[in-house]
Amino acid sequence: MNLSMKWLADFVNVSDVNIQEYCDKLTLTGSKVEGYEVLGGEIENVVVARIKKIVPHPDSDHLLICTMDIGTGEDTQIVTGAQNVFEGAIVPAAIPVAKLPGGVTIKAGKLRGVPSNGMLCSMGELGLTAHECPGKEENGILILDECFADKIGTDIREALMLDDTAVEFEITSNRPDCLSVIGLARETAVSFDRALNIPTPAVKGACDGDDxxxxxxxxxxxxxxxxxxxxxxxxxxxxxxxxxxxxxxxxxxxxxxxxxxxxxxxxxxxxxxxxxxxxxxxxxxxxxxxxxxxxxxxxxxxxxxxxxxxxxxxxxxxxxxxxxxxxxxxxxxxxxxxxxxxxxxxxxxxxxxxxxxxxxxxxxxxxxxxxxxxxxxxxxxxxxxxxxxxxxxxxxxxxxxxxxxxxxYPTKPTATVLPFEPARYNAFLGTDISEERMVEILEALGCCVANGEITVPSFRADLACMNDIAEEIMRIYGYDKIVSTKICAETTEGGRTPKQSFGVEVENALYGMGIDEIQTFSFISPKYYDKIRMPEDSARRRSVVISNPLGEDTSVMRTTALPSMLEVLARNANFNNENVRLFEMGSIYLPDADATKLPYEGKMLTLGMYGDADFYTVKGVIENLLGLAAITGARFEAVSDNSAYHPGRCARVLTADGTALGVFGQIHPLTAANYGVSLPLFAAELDFDAIFAARKAEKAYKPLPKFPAITRDFSFACDESLEVGRIMAVMQKAGGKLCEEVKLFDIYRGPQVGENKKSVSLRMTLRAEDHTMTMEDAEKVTRKVLVLLERELGLTLRA
Amino acid sequence: MKDMLEKIKAQALSELASENADTEAIRIRYLGKKGELTAVLRGMGALSAEERPVVGQLANEVRAAIEAALSAKVAEQKEKELNDRLAREKLDVTMPGAPARMGHQHPLTRAQREMEEIFIGMGFEIAEGPEVEYDYYNFQALNIPENHPARDTQDTFYITDNILLRSQTSPVQVRVMEQKKPPIRVISPGRVYRSDALDATHSPLFHQMEGLVVDKGITMSDLKGTLETFARKMFGERTQIRFRPHHFPFTEPSAEVDVSCFVCGGKGCRVCKGEGWIEILGAGMVHPFVLSNCGIDPTVYSGFAFGMGLERVTMTRYGIDDIRLFYENDERFLKQF
Structure with a gap:
């Protein structure tokens, strides 16, 4: 709502108030001012002038030399190119140095050798249109009516009534009454404690017997x-x-x-x-x-x-x-x-x-x-x-x-009547406003306060309960007078839930592992499923669909956070950022079979890397997280049928009881190519909810060992296809309680072991809880290890 | 014999005085089993009973003197040796450190965690709720009935007629009030969605942090006090806040809240566009309609709520001029936080 200050003056007098002060005050009493514009504010030194004489320019066939009366008693000469001027015409003349809207400055000069002390103006040059100047020629000089004859020399802003200020208000939806000059006049009057004068319209009528x-x-x-x-x-x-x-x-x-x-x-x-x-x-x-x-x-x-x-x-x-x-x-x-x-x-x-x-x-x-x-x-x-x-x-x-x-007028509404409760308002606001001041404010706003009751005026349908009245009092009394107090009530515990705390713990661990956090949009394009090569029949292609999306790119809620991660990796690769490691803790949205129900919102931890990282870098991070969650016995299984990933470099993580915790690996080169990346990309999609569910909240303390350990090293040559994890599992089993740790310390491929073979070196740490391991103890275990390895995997020690 | 002892002493001490004295050789030569001093002492048997203690004492003195000189020399040589080694080990400290990877928190998470800590310190819990939400929680329960001007499809993403992407985190407040009885003190940070095309200052997805307090006797000045405490911890001890009247359907009275500019302190600068104040919060006293809708008696309980945009706070704070940077995740941007 743009308010003309001249129009406002019909109802309330604030002519003594500086415009900035006016705007600030109205904002603070609840009618937010976005700004104000002094109309014609950019115009300077433009006056009403009369053309006394016109002679053609000696060196031009379209310029005219006008002798002007600009009200100073002394004639001045202005050259114009407009053809609609005539002797005796009243026109706006810009007299140097003059300013026009759009930052135009008019200085004295010469046009083809003839001095011109200014410029005659068109309506456009004054920032006006044919709507404000009906019947006038838009392209020529603005020819003013003869009624301006007594205004020669007057500033054009005054003559054309441009000397007004328009204040722009942002009126909130609860106050349609303020989308009017009278409504704002009422707010102005109460804000500045001025009289409000709204004349009753008087209509004489034709009085001719017609009806x-x-x-x-x-x-x-x-x-x-x-x-x-x-x-x-x-x-x-x-x-x-x-x-x-x-x-x-x-x-x-x-x-x-x-x-x-x-x-x-x-x-x-x-x-x-x-x-x-x-x-x-x-x-x-x-x-x-x-x-x-x-x-x-x-x-x-x-x-x-x-x-x-x-x-x-x-x-x-x-x-x-x-x-x-x-x-x-x-x-x-x-x-x-x-x-x-x-x-x-x-x-x-x-x-x-x-x-x-x-x-x-x-x-x-x-x-x-x-x-x-x-x-x-x-x-x-x-x-x-x-x-x-x-x-x-x-x-x-x-x-x-x-x-x-x-x-x-079928049903005249009844007036809203509310109890007048001064003590309650003060208690609610935390103030100490006098009853008299409250009455004064409410009455200035058009309410009638009598007999402990407030009768709300019909134009204030928004006043319907105690809170509404309290607000009216407070905003006029002044929001700046609200004091700050500390809550005085029952104490509350506060804090994060175990899951929230675990989330923060995981994030902190990831920062510590050198991984940067990203945040990506929750909505994606359905084409993203193609980009990660999701099978056509995958259930994850069914998304929560936005009925009025901004565009296809943000039209469905994602069922996987992988495409967003790959997009960010690709973007970073394009920027030539080296050795990038990223994670996102974000939601996925899986629709319910019943469309009237809300989708399942799951929390996913997504990792993404390229550069100085490989499959085992990602796996190392995951192992650290499993350790953080104290999840023991987790298994890693090769996955060859996840089309987003490299068929030979992808694994799933499972808890000991088989609950899936996530999948990770190297991104399939065709998937990477869909993102325009030829570098090897690595990613992990971990189900944070499942990890939290499998987490052991309390870590168990084990007394530090009292007796020394013995280590035994084993080297085997085996087929490339034999997973080290299986060898380690057999060794672990053979060692039983005495086996503290089995560790891979070397893997060798080369001519000595032959094609499609590898040499695996493992170190086994043996320790007994109740005595120092003897050579005999160690020998016993070693034998058992070798027997089991041979029986289960056909392995023999490397010569 | 006395002379011999004196001579041994003088000789030993003089040998030890040399810088590169071989301390072990000297020890053996003088104090060893076959050493000179030992040899002298062996000859003591020939002395008279009177002389024996005198010479014995002298001999002990000489041994002590040599031993002291020896150990002093050993210590001196060790120290020198160490100093020489340390001198050789001198490093070029201007060479770059070995890269130690450190991950960076996303600036929005950083702002969120910071705010969470402040409110947790004031006894708030953190509440979460669905982002894909029922119309009821996002609008109706918040006193925004159907066809209310405050809800234009222009602004809200719909899934079905009844399900939408929450346009504010306020629905979490309703869910909390339905499930919990006062005293309630929660904050609800999270993602919200509005149908604004992405440009430097708008994003169809952004983050809000809302707070809700409901209890007996909660006042508007408690609201101001709480936000003032927050603003001081978040933006600096000298930060002031200003309330301006506003309208939200779910609070009454409502206010827009400005904080004094944390760059210029209120004098006016580029960050606050010369105003000295930066608008960051909307707040108010929970509307009685909302309370009673959630089964809380507004004649017994009162409460306040507030909300702010994480992006806005973060952008103002760090002078970030483009909201898209948060979601582009260029590592060169992320590493600055």
Missing amino acids: ISNYLSVGIEAPDLCYRYAAKVVKNVRIQPSPMWLRMRLHAAGVRPINNIVDITNYVMLEYGQPMHAFDYTALDGSAIRVRRAADGEQFKSLDDTDHTLDSTMLVIADEKKACALAGVMGGANSEIRDETKTVVFESACFNGASVRVTAKKNGMRTESSARFEKGLDPENCYAGLMRACELVELLDAGDVVDGMIDV
Whole structure:
């Protein structure tokens, strides 16, 4: 809402308040100011001037040399290229050094050798359009009417009433009453403790014996959508431009002037916050106006020449045959005010906010009118708005107001009455505001406080409970006067849940392992599933789908965090970042079979690496995390059928009881190629929820060993395909309780062992709890190890 | 014999005085079993009973003197040896350190954890809730009925008519109030979604941190006090906060909250766009409709709620001018935090 300060002055006097102070104060009392604009503020040294004489330029066939009266008593010479000037014309003249909108500076100079002390201006050069200057030539110099004859030498801002300031307010949705000059005047008055003066509109009427009943009847057929419908008729309409003061006020408010009748409807909407509609009476079929639901499929062409197909949720203003307006949204092209319009119906109605909102949305037209109605307007305001419109008709001599009025008002709402509870407000706010001050504030806001009760004015439907009243008092008393106190109540424990704490612990461990954290979007493109080569029939291709996405790239909620990780790895590779190691702790969203239920949101820990990392780097990180979670007995199994990964370099992690904890490995070169990467990429997808579930919360303490250990080294040559893990498992089994650790310390491939063979060297640590291991003990175990290895895996010691 | 002892002493001490004296050889030569002093002492048997103690004492003195000189010399040589070694071991300290990998916390997580710690210290728990949420929790229970101007499909991503991507973390508050009885003190950090095209200052996905306190006798000044404590811990001890009236459907009274600019301290600078204040929070007293909707009697209990955007706080704090950097995850960006 843009407020003209000149317009505001009609209702409250704050002429002594500096504009910045005004804006700050209104913001602090709850009407947020976004900024203000001094209209014509960029214009300097432009005056009303008269062209006394014109002679052609000696060296140009299109330049003219004008002798100007600029009100100083001394003539000056200005050269112009415009052809619409004539001797005696009154024009705006920029006198050096002058400034125009857009940072243009006008200095004295010469045009083809002839001195020019300034410039004659067009409306465009003054920042105006044909709407503010009706009937004037847009491309030539702005020729002012003869009524400016006594203003020669006057600053153009004053002469054209550009000397106004427009303050831009951001009005919250609960205060439709403040989408009006009067509403803001009330806020201004209470903020600065000034008198508020709202004159009652006075309409003389034609007094010719004619009556509205000769023209019109109105029936509300949908009282749930239309609470009140009031109308007046104006005859002998004289369509012409509005006077300059009115045009300039609309200009300040950011509304385009059209003609006197249309301007009046906009003026009243801005001043009273009551949207008005004016339509051509002669366009009506019959004299009965029906406020009814549209028929399904009913066709309607709006004022802006757009066709709409209506349905029965929408409300229309119709005559006997057709819809003439989409209630509260826009009028119809069929009853538009035209230059030849002679009889006009002014409508001032109140419609159901939600219905207007839905109708406007469905038809893709959010108008100044619908934006007000959708917030819920005061039906009481209809009458004042209608009277004000008629008063303006008479003031502007735009037509004759037919006596009588139509006012269909099925159910007058009852006023809201709330208890006046000063002590409760203070207790709730933590303040100590006097009862007198509270009453003063509430009454200045239009409430009536009497007998321990507050009667809320009809225009403040937002005041409905104790909190609302407390807020009104507080915002006017001053939010800055709220003191800060510490909560004085029952103590609470606070803190993280075990799962949250574990999450933080895991993250910290990952930072410690040199892995950077990333965050990626939860929504992805369904094409991402193709990029990671997810099988066509995979259940993970079924995602939670956004019905109104911004674009395909963000249209489904991800069921895997892998593609986002790969995308980030690829991006970093493109930036030539070396040796990148990343993790993301993020959610995946798995839809429920029942679409009315919420999806399962799982937490995934995703790792991604390239550069100085390989499969075992990732595995090492996972082993550390298993250690952190005190998960013992976890197994790693080769996976060859996960199409995102290298078939020979992929594994799944399982708990001892077979619960899957995740999958990891080298990314399949074809997957990597889908991201434009030729480097080996490594990733892990770990199910954080499963890891947390398998976690042992308390780590068990084992006394430190009292007796020394003995180590035994074993080297075997074996087939390349034999997994070291299997050898280690057999050794572990053979060693039983005495085997403290089996460790791989070397692996060798080469001519000595032969093709497709490898030499594996393992060190076994043996320790007894209750005595020092003897050579005999160790020998026994060693033998058992060798026997078992030979029996189960066919292995013999390397010679 | 006395002379011999004196001579041995003088000779031994003189040998030890030389810088590179071979201490072990000297020890053997003088004090060893076949050493000179031992030889002298062996000859003591020939002395008279009067002389024996005198010479014996002298001999002991000489031995002690040589021993003392010997150990002093050994110590001196050891020290020198050490010093020489240390001198040889001198390093070029300007050479770069061996790379020790350290991971970096994402700046948004960093801000979130920092905030969490502050509120945990004030007795808050951390509550979580679904990001794909029912319309009821995201809107209706928060006093935003259907067709309320505050909910435009323009702003909210819908899955079905009743399921959406939460546009705020407030639904978590409703879920908490449904499950818990006062006293309630929770914060709910998390992802939220709004249908804003991605550009330097907008993202369709961002993070919020909301807080909720419900108990008997909670006042608006408690709200201000709590936020002031938070702001001081987050932005520095001298930070001040300012409340401006605002409207949120789920709080009444409501406020927008500014903190004094932590760069200029309120004088006005580039970060605060010359205003001295930076808007970072929305807050207010929980609307009685919301309380009673969750089964909490608003005539007995009152409460406050607040919320802020993590991206905004983080961007202002570090002077980050493009929100997309958070989600691009360029390592050169991540490593700065």
